[in-house]
Amino acid sequence: MNLTTKDYEEMNKKASPNTKSYMTIPCAFIIGGIICTIGQALVNLYMYCGMQQEQASTVASVSLVFLSALLTGLKIYDNIAKVGGAGTLVPITGFANAVVAPALEFKSEGLILGLGAKMFIIAGPVIVYGVTASAIYGVILCLFNLV
Amino acid sequence: MSLKISQSTVILPSCPGIIAYASVGGKKEGEGPLARYFDLLNDDTSFGEKSWEKAESQLQKDCSSKVLEKAGLSPGDIDIMFAGDLLNQCIGSAYGSREMDIPFIGLYGACSTMAESLALASVFVDNAVANRALALTSSHFCSAERQFRFPLEYGGQRTPTAQWTATASGSVIVGQSDKAPFVRAVCFGKIKDMGVKDVNNMGAAMAPAACDTIMAYLTDTNTTPDDYDMIYTGDLGEVGSSLLIELLQRENIDISKKHNDCGLMLYDREQQDVHAGGSGCGCSASVLCSYILRRIEDGTMKNVLFLATGAMMSPTSLQQGESIPGIAHLVHISNTKG
Numbered sequence: 001m002n003l004t005t006k007d008y009e010e011m012n013k014k015a016s017p018n019t020k021s022y023m024t025i026p027c028a029f030i031i032g033g034i035i036c037t038i039g040q041a042l043v044n045l046y047m048y049c050g051m052q053q054e055q056a057s058t059v060a061s062v063s064l065v066f067l068s069a070l071l072t073g074l075k076i077y078d079n080i081a082k083v084g085g086a087g088t089l090v091p092i093t094g095f096a097n098a099v100v101a102p103a104l105e106f107k108s109e110g111l112i113l114g115l116g117a118k119m120f121i122i123a124g125p126v127i128v129y130g131v132t133a134s135a136i137y138g139v140i141l142c143l144f145n146l147v
Numbered sequence: 148m149s150l151k152i153s154q155s156t157v158i159l160p161s162c163p164g165i166i167a168y169a170s171v172g173g174k175k176e177g178e179g180p181l182a183r184y185f186d187l188l189n190d191d192t193s194f195g196e197k198s199w200e201k202a203e204s205q206l207q208k209d210c211s212s213k214v215l216e217k218a219g220l221s222p223g224d225i226d227i228m229f230a231g232d233l234l235n236q237c238i239g240s241a242y243g244s245r246e247m248d249i250p251f252i253g254l255y256g257a258c259s260t261m262a263e264s265l266a267l268a269s270v271f272v273d274n275a276v277a278n279r280a281l282a283l284t285s286s287h288f289c290s291a292e293r294q295f296r297f298p299l300e301y302g303g304q305r306t307p308t309a310q311w312t313a314t315a316s317g318s319v320i321v322g323q324s325d326k327a328p329f330v331r332a333v334c335f336g337k338i339k340d341m342g343v344k345d346v347n348n349m350g351a352a353m354a355p356a357a358c359d360t361i362m363a364y365l366t367d368t369n370t371t372p373d374d375y376d377m378i379y380t381g382d383l384g385e386v387g388s389s390l391l392i393e394l395l396q397r398e399n400i401d402i403s404k405k406h407n408d409c410g411l412m413l414y415d416r417e418q419q420d421v422h423a424g425g426s427g428c429g430c431s432a433s434v435l436c437s438y439i440l441r442r443i444e445d446g447t448m449k450n451v452l453f454l455a456t457g458a459m460m461s462p463t464s465l466q467q468g469e470s471i472p473g474i475a476h477l478v479h480i481s482n483t484k485g
Binding site: 001002003005008009011012015016017018019020024072073075077078080081082084085088089094097098100101102104105106108122 | 197198199293297298299300301302303304306307308339341342343348351355358359362385386389390393394397398
Protein backbone atom coordinates (compact mmCIF):
# COMPACT_ATOMS: atom_id res chain seq x y z
CA MET A 1 0.00 0.00 0.00
CA ASN A 2 1.43 3.27 -1.14
CA LEU A 3 -0.31 5.50 1.35
CA THR A 4 0.82 7.87 4.09
CA THR A 5 -0.95 8.04 7.43
CA LYS A 6 -1.99 11.57 6.54
CA ASP A 7 -3.66 10.45 3.30
CA TYR A 8 -5.41 7.70 5.21
CA GLU A 9 -6.62 10.15 7.84
CA GLU A 10 -8.26 12.16 5.04
CA MET A 11 -9.87 9.03 3.59
CA ASN A 12 -11.09 8.04 7.03
CA LYS A 13 -12.60 11.47 7.66
CA LYS A 14 -14.55 11.26 4.42
CA ALA A 15 -15.77 7.71 5.12
CA SER A 16 -16.80 8.31 8.74
CA PRO A 17 -20.27 9.73 9.27
CA ASN A 18 -20.48 12.65 11.69
CA THR A 19 -22.76 12.89 14.68
CA LYS A 20 -26.12 14.26 13.58
CA SER A 21 -25.84 17.48 15.61
CA TYR A 22 -29.13 18.81 14.25
CA MET A 23 -30.76 15.92 16.13
CA THR A 24 -28.51 15.48 19.18
CA ILE A 25 -28.32 19.13 20.25
CA PRO A 26 -32.11 19.74 20.37
CA CYS A 27 -32.55 16.37 22.14
CA ALA A 28 -29.95 17.34 24.75
CA PHE A 29 -31.64 20.74 25.16
CA ILE A 30 -35.08 19.24 25.66
CA ILE A 31 -34.10 16.40 28.00
CA GLY A 32 -31.66 18.56 29.96
CA GLY A 33 -34.39 21.17 30.19
CA ILE A 34 -36.90 18.63 31.46
CA ILE A 35 -34.48 17.50 34.20
CA CYS A 36 -33.89 21.11 35.27
CA THR A 37 -37.63 21.79 35.23
CA ILE A 38 -38.19 18.79 37.50
CA GLY A 39 -35.49 20.23 39.76
CA GLN A 40 -37.22 23.61 39.86
CA ALA A 41 -40.59 21.96 40.48
CA LEU A 42 -39.07 20.11 43.44
CA VAL A 43 -37.63 23.36 44.82
CA ASN A 44 -41.06 25.00 44.55
CA LEU A 45 -42.71 21.97 46.13
CA TYR A 46 -40.30 21.94 49.09
CA MET A 47 -40.71 25.70 49.56
CA TYR A 48 -44.46 25.26 49.46
CA CYS A 49 -44.03 22.71 52.25
CA GLY A 50 -42.35 25.39 54.33
CA MET A 51 -38.60 25.07 53.59
CA GLN A 52 -36.32 28.04 53.03
CA GLN A 53 -34.96 28.61 49.48
CA GLU A 54 -31.43 27.37 50.31
CA GLN A 55 -32.67 24.29 52.14
CA ALA A 56 -35.21 23.52 49.40
CA SER A 57 -32.44 23.69 46.73
CA THR A 58 -30.26 21.26 48.65
CA VAL A 59 -33.09 18.81 49.21
CA ALA A 60 -34.08 19.10 45.52
CA SER A 61 -30.49 18.20 44.51
CA VAL A 62 -30.54 15.24 46.86
CA SER A 63 -33.87 14.15 45.37
CA LEU A 64 -32.51 14.34 41.82
CA VAL A 65 -29.45 12.31 42.81
CA PHE A 66 -31.72 9.71 44.36
CA LEU A 67 -33.97 9.56 41.30
CA SER A 68 -30.97 9.23 38.98
CA ALA A 69 -29.46 6.45 41.11
CA LEU A 70 -32.81 4.66 41.19
CA LEU A 71 -33.29 4.94 37.42
CA THR A 72 -29.70 3.71 36.90
CA GLY A 73 -30.41 0.69 39.10
CA LEU A 74 -33.61 0.02 37.19
CA LYS A 75 -31.61 0.11 33.92
CA ILE A 76 -33.60 3.06 32.62
CA TYR A 77 -31.16 5.97 32.92
CA ASP A 78 -28.80 4.79 30.17
CA ASN A 79 -31.74 4.56 27.77
CA ILE A 80 -32.71 8.16 28.53
CA ALA A 81 -29.04 9.17 28.12
CA LYS A 82 -28.86 7.47 24.73
CA VAL A 83 -31.27 10.15 23.50
CA GLY A 84 -30.42 12.92 25.93
CA GLY A 85 -26.62 12.94 25.61
CA ALA A 86 -25.17 15.99 27.34
CA GLY A 87 -28.69 16.80 28.54
CA THR A 88 -28.46 13.89 30.98
CA LEU A 89 -24.70 14.19 31.53
CA VAL A 90 -24.38 17.80 32.65
CA PRO A 91 -27.05 18.04 35.39
CA ILE A 92 -26.35 16.52 38.81
CA THR A 93 -28.21 13.38 37.66
CA GLY A 94 -25.34 12.58 35.27
CA PHE A 95 -22.88 12.66 38.12
CA ALA A 96 -25.05 10.31 40.17
CA ASN A 97 -25.29 7.92 37.22
CA ALA A 98 -21.50 8.02 36.76
CA VAL A 99 -21.05 6.81 40.36
CA VAL A 100 -23.87 4.28 40.53
CA ALA A 101 -23.18 2.62 37.15
CA PRO A 102 -19.63 1.42 38.01
CA ALA A 103 -20.76 0.50 41.54
CA LEU A 104 -23.33 -1.85 40.04
CA GLU A 105 -21.01 -3.11 37.33
CA PHE A 106 -18.01 -3.96 39.47
CA LYS A 107 -19.77 -5.46 42.47
CA SER A 108 -19.02 -8.84 40.89
CA GLU A 109 -15.37 -8.30 41.94
CA GLY A 110 -16.36 -7.88 45.59
CA LEU A 111 -17.37 -5.04 47.88
CA ILE A 112 -13.84 -3.72 48.47
CA LEU A 113 -11.73 -4.25 45.35
CA GLY A 114 -14.74 -4.14 43.05
CA LEU A 115 -17.49 -1.80 44.19
CA GLY A 116 -15.35 0.28 46.58
CA ALA A 117 -12.31 0.69 44.38
CA LYS A 118 -14.06 1.23 41.07
CA MET A 119 -17.06 3.30 42.14
CA PHE A 120 -15.29 6.55 41.24
CA ILE A 121 -13.63 5.32 38.07
CA ILE A 122 -15.61 7.83 35.98
CA ALA A 123 -16.56 10.47 38.55
CA GLY A 124 -13.13 10.44 40.27
CA PRO A 125 -11.39 12.82 37.83
CA VAL A 126 -14.36 15.21 38.06
CA ILE A 127 -13.99 15.31 41.84
CA VAL A 128 -10.19 15.68 41.74
CA TYR A 129 -10.15 18.52 39.23
CA GLY A 130 -13.36 20.05 40.54
CA VAL A 131 -11.90 20.33 44.04
CA THR A 132 -8.55 21.58 42.67
CA ALA A 133 -10.26 24.22 40.53
CA SER A 134 -12.38 25.43 43.43
CA ALA A 135 -9.29 25.64 45.67
CA ILE A 136 -7.45 27.73 43.04
CA TYR A 137 -10.51 29.89 42.60
CA GLY A 138 -10.67 30.34 46.36
CA VAL A 139 -7.05 31.49 46.50
CA ILE A 140 -7.63 33.99 43.66
CA LEU A 141 -10.73 35.32 45.36
CA CYS A 142 -8.85 35.62 48.64
CA LEU A 143 -6.03 37.61 46.94
CA PHE A 144 -8.52 39.98 45.29
CA ASN A 145 -10.24 40.54 48.62
CA LEU A 146 -6.87 41.38 50.23
CA VAL A 147 -6.25 44.02 47.54
CA MET B 148 2.28 -31.44 3.75
CA SER B 149 1.55 -27.74 3.58
CA LEU B 150 3.16 -25.72 0.83
CA LYS B 151 4.47 -22.33 1.78
CA ILE B 152 4.37 -20.18 -1.35
CA SER B 153 5.27 -16.82 0.15
CA GLN B 154 6.03 -15.12 3.45
CA SER B 155 2.32 -15.19 4.33
CA THR B 156 0.49 -17.74 2.20
CA VAL B 157 0.33 -21.45 2.88
CA ILE B 158 -1.43 -23.83 0.48
CA LEU B 159 -2.97 -26.90 2.11
CA PRO B 160 -2.73 -29.69 -0.52
CA SER B 161 -4.81 -32.20 1.46
CA CYS B 162 -7.65 -29.65 1.72
CA PRO B 163 -8.69 -30.42 5.29
CA GLY B 164 -12.45 -30.60 5.71
CA ILE B 165 -14.64 -28.76 8.16
CA ILE B 166 -16.32 -31.78 9.72
CA ALA B 167 -18.75 -29.76 11.79
CA TYR B 168 -19.48 -26.18 12.74
CA ALA B 169 -21.71 -24.58 15.34
CA SER B 170 -22.82 -21.12 16.30
CA VAL B 171 -24.41 -19.75 19.45
CA GLY B 172 -25.88 -16.27 19.84
CA GLY B 173 -27.50 -14.05 22.43
CA LYS B 174 -30.76 -12.14 22.42
CA LYS B 175 -29.79 -9.35 20.05
CA GLU B 176 -28.28 -11.81 17.58
CA GLY B 177 -31.53 -13.77 17.76
CA GLU B 178 -33.37 -10.65 16.64
CA GLY B 179 -31.04 -10.15 13.68
CA PRO B 180 -31.38 -11.24 10.05
CA LEU B 181 -29.22 -14.37 10.49
CA ALA B 182 -31.15 -15.76 13.48
CA ARG B 183 -32.49 -18.80 11.61
CA TYR B 184 -28.98 -20.00 10.75
CA PHE B 185 -27.83 -20.22 14.39
CA ASP B 186 -27.66 -23.57 16.17
CA LEU B 187 -28.50 -22.12 19.57
CA LEU B 188 -29.89 -18.77 20.66
CA ASN B 189 -30.15 -17.76 24.28
CA ASP B 190 -32.44 -14.93 25.38
CA ASP B 191 -30.69 -14.82 28.75
CA THR B 192 -27.64 -12.59 28.25
CA SER B 193 -26.16 -13.88 31.51
CA PHE B 194 -26.33 -17.51 30.26
CA GLY B 195 -27.47 -18.40 33.77
CA GLU B 196 -24.21 -17.17 35.33
CA LYS B 197 -23.43 -14.58 37.99
CA SER B 198 -20.82 -12.54 36.13
CA TRP B 199 -20.41 -11.52 32.50
CA GLU B 200 -17.05 -13.32 32.29
CA LYS B 201 -18.65 -16.55 33.47
CA ALA B 202 -21.45 -15.94 30.99
CA GLU B 203 -18.92 -15.78 28.16
CA SER B 204 -17.25 -19.01 29.26
CA GLN B 205 -20.66 -20.67 29.36
CA LEU B 206 -21.35 -19.34 25.87
CA GLN B 207 -18.13 -20.98 24.64
CA LYS B 208 -18.97 -24.20 26.46
CA ASP B 209 -22.39 -24.29 24.78
CA CYS B 210 -20.71 -23.76 21.43
CA SER B 211 -18.00 -26.41 21.84
CA SER B 212 -20.53 -28.94 23.15
CA LYS B 213 -22.79 -28.23 20.19
CA VAL B 214 -20.04 -28.67 17.60
CA LEU B 215 -18.95 -31.96 19.19
CA GLU B 216 -22.55 -33.12 19.21
CA LYS B 217 -23.01 -32.18 15.54
CA ALA B 218 -19.83 -34.05 14.61
CA GLY B 219 -20.84 -37.03 16.72
CA LEU B 220 -17.51 -36.87 18.54
CA SER B 221 -16.37 -36.73 22.15
CA PRO B 222 -13.59 -34.44 23.48
CA GLY B 223 -11.23 -37.43 23.45
CA ASP B 224 -11.49 -37.54 19.65
CA ILE B 225 -10.01 -34.05 19.31
CA ASP B 226 -6.21 -33.81 19.27
CA ILE B 227 -5.87 -30.10 19.83
CA MET B 228 -7.99 -27.01 20.30
CA PHE B 229 -7.27 -23.39 19.42
CA ALA B 230 -9.43 -20.95 21.33
CA GLY B 231 -9.49 -17.27 22.06
CA ASP B 232 -11.65 -14.34 23.10
CA LEU B 233 -11.40 -10.64 23.89
CA LEU B 234 -10.95 -10.80 27.64
CA ASN B 235 -7.68 -10.14 29.44
CA GLN B 236 -5.53 -13.28 29.54
CA CYS B 237 -8.16 -15.00 27.35
CA ILE B 238 -10.09 -16.17 30.39
CA GLY B 239 -13.28 -16.71 28.40
CA SER B 240 -11.57 -19.59 26.61
CA ALA B 241 -9.48 -20.94 29.48
CA TYR B 242 -12.43 -21.21 31.86
CA GLY B 243 -14.75 -22.31 29.07
CA SER B 244 -12.42 -25.20 28.23
CA ARG B 245 -11.67 -26.33 31.81
CA GLU B 246 -13.67 -29.51 31.54
CA MET B 247 -12.78 -30.31 27.93
CA ASP B 248 -9.58 -32.24 28.59
CA ILE B 249 -8.21 -31.44 25.14
CA PRO B 250 -4.67 -30.09 24.50
CA PHE B 251 -5.28 -26.36 24.49
CA ILE B 252 -3.67 -23.44 22.71
CA GLY B 253 -4.98 -20.02 23.74
CA LEU B 254 -4.94 -17.32 21.09
CA TYR B 255 -5.35 -13.60 21.14
CA GLY B 256 -6.10 -12.06 17.77
CA ALA B 257 -8.81 -9.64 18.92
CA CYS B 258 -11.71 -9.93 16.46
CA SER B 259 -9.54 -11.89 13.98
CA THR B 260 -9.42 -14.93 16.27
CA MET B 261 -11.85 -17.07 14.25
CA ALA B 262 -9.73 -16.90 11.09
CA GLU B 263 -6.55 -17.25 13.16
CA SER B 264 -7.76 -20.35 15.00
CA LEU B 265 -9.28 -21.92 11.87
CA ALA B 266 -6.08 -21.29 9.90
CA LEU B 267 -3.90 -22.88 12.57
CA ALA B 268 -6.25 -25.84 13.01
CA SER B 269 -6.21 -26.41 9.24
CA VAL B 270 -2.42 -26.24 9.03
CA PHE B 271 -2.14 -28.75 11.90
CA VAL B 272 -4.52 -31.16 10.18
CA ASP B 273 -2.92 -30.71 6.76
CA ASN B 274 0.44 -31.70 8.23
CA ALA B 275 -1.05 -34.62 10.17
CA VAL B 276 0.09 -33.05 13.43
CA ALA B 277 -3.54 -33.46 14.47
CA ASN B 278 -6.23 -35.74 13.11
CA ARG B 279 -8.96 -33.47 14.33
CA ALA B 280 -8.56 -29.93 15.56
CA LEU B 281 -11.11 -27.62 17.14
CA ALA B 282 -11.18 -23.87 16.53
CA LEU B 283 -13.33 -21.86 18.88
CA THR B 284 -13.89 -18.19 19.72
CA SER B 285 -16.42 -15.99 21.41
CA SER B 286 -17.19 -12.47 22.49
CA HIS B 287 -19.78 -11.11 24.88
CA PHE B 288 -21.11 -7.56 24.68
CA CYS B 289 -21.24 -7.05 28.43
CA SER B 290 -17.82 -8.49 29.34
CA ALA B 291 -16.20 -6.53 26.49
CA GLU B 292 -17.92 -3.26 27.39
CA ARG B 293 -16.76 -3.35 31.00
CA GLN B 294 -13.20 -4.19 29.97
CA PHE B 295 -12.79 -1.83 27.02
CA ARG B 296 -15.33 0.95 27.56
CA PHE B 297 -17.82 1.97 30.23
CA PRO B 298 -20.05 0.19 32.74
CA LEU B 299 -23.27 -1.00 31.09
CA GLU B 300 -25.58 1.36 32.95
CA TYR B 301 -23.44 4.43 32.37
CA GLY B 302 -25.38 7.00 30.40
CA GLY B 303 -23.02 7.66 27.52
CA GLN B 304 -23.65 8.10 23.83
CA ARG B 305 -21.97 6.06 21.13
CA THR B 306 -20.58 7.75 18.06
CA PRO B 307 -21.93 6.85 14.58
CA THR B 308 -18.68 5.02 13.77
CA ALA B 309 -18.81 2.82 16.90
CA GLN B 310 -19.47 -0.91 16.52
CA TRP B 311 -21.46 -3.28 18.68
CA THR B 312 -19.65 -6.26 20.25
CA ALA B 313 -21.61 -9.41 19.43
CA THR B 314 -22.65 -11.83 22.15
CA ALA B 315 -21.89 -14.90 20.12
CA SER B 316 -19.57 -17.83 19.66
CA GLY B 317 -18.54 -19.96 16.72
CA SER B 318 -16.62 -23.21 16.51
CA VAL B 319 -15.46 -25.64 13.85
CA ILE B 320 -13.88 -29.07 13.90
CA VAL B 321 -11.29 -29.55 11.18
CA GLY B 322 -10.25 -33.02 10.01
CA GLN B 323 -9.63 -35.05 6.86
CA SER B 324 -12.97 -35.51 5.18
CA ASP B 325 -14.56 -36.01 1.79
CA LYS B 326 -17.41 -33.70 2.54
CA ALA B 327 -17.38 -29.92 1.93
CA PRO B 328 -16.49 -27.33 3.12
CA PHE B 329 -12.72 -27.63 2.62
CA VAL B 330 -9.90 -25.30 3.60
CA ARG B 331 -7.69 -24.82 0.54
CA ALA B 332 -5.22 -22.22 1.78
CA VAL B 333 -4.52 -19.76 4.54
CA CYS B 334 -2.77 -16.40 4.61
CA PHE B 335 -1.45 -15.05 7.88
CA GLY B 336 -1.73 -11.28 8.10
CA LYS B 337 0.78 -8.71 9.18
CA ILE B 338 0.20 -5.98 11.72
CA LYS B 339 -0.70 -2.75 9.92
CA ASP B 340 -1.07 0.57 11.68
CA MET B 341 -2.12 3.66 9.77
CA GLY B 342 -2.30 5.87 12.85
CA VAL B 343 -6.00 5.60 13.70
CA LYS B 344 -6.45 6.41 17.40
CA ASP B 345 -10.22 6.48 17.71
CA VAL B 346 -11.38 3.41 19.60
CA ASN B 347 -14.87 4.17 18.36
CA ASN B 348 -13.74 3.70 14.79
CA MET B 349 -12.04 0.30 14.80
CA GLY B 350 -13.21 -0.49 11.27
CA ALA B 351 -10.96 2.28 9.98
CA ALA B 352 -8.06 0.94 12.07
CA MET B 353 -8.43 -2.57 10.63
CA ALA B 354 -9.17 -1.81 6.95
CA PRO B 355 -5.48 -1.35 5.95
CA ALA B 356 -4.62 -4.78 7.41
CA ALA B 357 -7.50 -6.37 5.48
CA CYS B 358 -6.34 -4.64 2.30
CA ASP B 359 -2.78 -5.86 2.81
CA THR B 360 -3.80 -9.49 3.41
CA ILE B 361 -6.19 -9.58 0.43
CA MET B 362 -3.51 -8.12 -1.84
CA ALA B 363 -0.93 -10.58 -0.57
CA TYR B 364 -3.20 -13.56 -1.13
CA LEU B 365 -4.37 -12.54 -4.59
CA THR B 366 -0.80 -11.85 -5.67
CA ASP B 367 0.58 -15.08 -4.18
CA THR B 368 -2.08 -17.24 -5.77
CA ASN B 369 -2.24 -15.24 -8.98
CA THR B 370 -5.99 -14.86 -8.70
CA THR B 371 -8.46 -11.96 -8.87
CA PRO B 372 -11.66 -11.27 -6.92
CA ASP B 373 -13.56 -12.74 -9.90
CA ASP B 374 -12.17 -16.18 -9.00
CA TYR B 375 -14.20 -16.15 -5.77
CA ASP B 376 -17.91 -16.11 -5.09
CA MET B 377 -17.54 -13.85 -2.10
CA ILE B 378 -14.93 -12.16 0.06
CA TYR B 379 -16.20 -11.90 3.61
CA THR B 380 -14.43 -9.61 6.04
CA GLY B 381 -15.21 -9.46 9.72
CA ASP B 382 -15.77 -7.05 11.32
CA LEU B 383 -14.98 -3.84 9.51
CA GLY B 384 -18.47 -2.45 9.80
CA GLU B 385 -19.73 0.28 7.53
CA VAL B 386 -16.77 2.65 7.75
CA GLY B 387 -14.07 0.00 7.50
CA SER B 388 -15.80 -1.75 4.60
CA SER B 389 -16.01 1.38 2.49
CA LEU B 390 -12.37 2.19 3.34
CA LEU B 391 -11.27 -1.33 2.36
CA ILE B 392 -12.99 -1.07 -1.02
CA GLU B 393 -11.41 2.34 -1.58
CA LEU B 394 -7.94 1.15 -0.52
CA LEU B 395 -8.11 -1.83 -2.88
CA GLN B 396 -9.43 0.36 -5.71
CA ARG B 397 -6.25 2.42 -5.40
CA GLU B 398 -4.38 -0.82 -6.14
CA ASN B 399 -6.69 -1.55 -9.12
CA ILE B 400 -8.47 -4.38 -7.31
CA ASP B 401 -12.25 -4.13 -7.35
CA ILE B 402 -14.02 -6.19 -4.70
CA SER B 403 -17.12 -3.98 -4.43
CA LYS B 404 -19.41 -6.59 -6.03
CA LYS B 405 -17.86 -9.54 -4.20
CA HIS B 406 -17.56 -8.16 -0.71
CA ASN B 407 -19.66 -8.34 2.40
CA ASP B 408 -18.77 -7.82 6.01
CA CYS B 409 -19.86 -10.04 8.91
CA GLY B 410 -20.38 -6.91 11.02
CA LEU B 411 -22.94 -5.70 8.49
CA MET B 412 -24.65 -9.08 8.19
CA LEU B 413 -25.26 -10.07 11.80
CA TYR B 414 -27.58 -7.19 12.69
CA ASP B 415 -30.18 -5.03 11.05
CA ARG B 416 -28.25 -1.81 11.49
CA GLU B 417 -31.25 0.49 11.16
CA GLN B 418 -33.54 -1.39 13.52
CA GLN B 419 -31.06 -2.71 16.08
CA ASP B 420 -29.13 0.46 16.95
CA VAL B 421 -25.68 -0.98 16.33
CA HIS B 422 -24.34 2.13 14.57
CA ALA B 423 -21.53 1.08 12.16
CA GLY B 424 -22.20 -2.67 12.60
CA GLY B 425 -21.20 -5.64 14.74
CA SER B 426 -17.75 -6.49 16.05
CA GLY B 427 -16.02 -8.88 18.46
CA CYS B 428 -14.52 -12.33 17.84
CA GLY B 429 -17.99 -13.81 18.09
CA CYS B 430 -19.34 -11.68 15.26
CA SER B 431 -17.28 -13.08 12.37
CA ALA B 432 -17.13 -16.49 14.10
CA SER B 433 -20.89 -16.83 14.35
CA VAL B 434 -21.55 -15.49 10.85
CA LEU B 435 -18.99 -17.97 9.48
CA CYS B 436 -20.40 -20.87 11.47
CA SER B 437 -24.04 -20.08 10.75
CA TYR B 438 -24.52 -18.57 7.31
CA ILE B 439 -21.25 -18.75 5.35
CA LEU B 440 -20.26 -22.40 5.93
CA ARG B 441 -23.83 -23.54 5.33
CA ARG B 442 -23.87 -21.76 1.97
CA ILE B 443 -20.55 -23.35 1.00
CA GLU B 444 -21.69 -26.77 2.16
CA ASP B 445 -24.89 -26.63 0.11
CA GLY B 446 -22.98 -25.46 -2.95
CA THR B 447 -24.55 -22.00 -3.22
CA MET B 448 -21.02 -20.66 -2.99
CA LYS B 449 -18.00 -22.54 -4.31
CA ASN B 450 -15.04 -20.42 -3.31
CA VAL B 451 -14.99 -17.98 -0.45
CA LEU B 452 -12.28 -15.90 1.16
CA PHE B 453 -13.00 -15.48 4.86
CA LEU B 454 -10.95 -12.71 6.35
CA ALA B 455 -11.34 -11.87 10.02
CA THR B 456 -9.84 -8.59 11.15
CA GLY B 457 -8.67 -7.57 14.60
CA ALA B 458 -7.88 -4.28 16.35
CA MET B 459 -4.95 -5.16 18.58
CA MET B 460 -5.09 -2.40 21.16
CA SER B 461 -5.80 -2.30 24.87
CA PRO B 462 -7.36 0.43 27.03
CA THR B 463 -3.87 1.04 28.48
CA SER B 464 -2.20 1.55 25.09
CA LEU B 465 -4.95 3.93 24.02
CA GLN B 466 -4.68 5.96 27.22
CA GLN B 467 -0.97 6.27 26.54
CA GLY B 468 -1.80 7.84 23.20
CA GLU B 469 -0.90 4.87 20.98
CA SER B 470 -2.67 4.26 17.69
CA ILE B 471 -4.51 1.01 16.94
CA PRO B 472 -2.58 -1.78 15.13
CA GLY B 473 -4.79 -3.88 12.87
CA ILE B 474 -4.49 -7.48 11.74
CA ALA B 475 -6.32 -9.65 9.21
CA HIS B 476 -5.96 -13.39 8.65
CA LEU B 477 -7.42 -15.07 5.58
CA VAL B 478 -8.80 -18.54 5.05
CA HIS B 479 -9.76 -19.78 1.60
CA ILE B 480 -12.75 -22.09 2.01
CA SER B 481 -14.08 -24.07 -0.91
CA ASN B 482 -16.85 -26.44 -1.89
CA THR B 483 -14.40 -28.69 -3.76
CA LYS B 484 -10.93 -30.04 -3.14
CA GLY B 485 -9.53 -29.37 -6.58
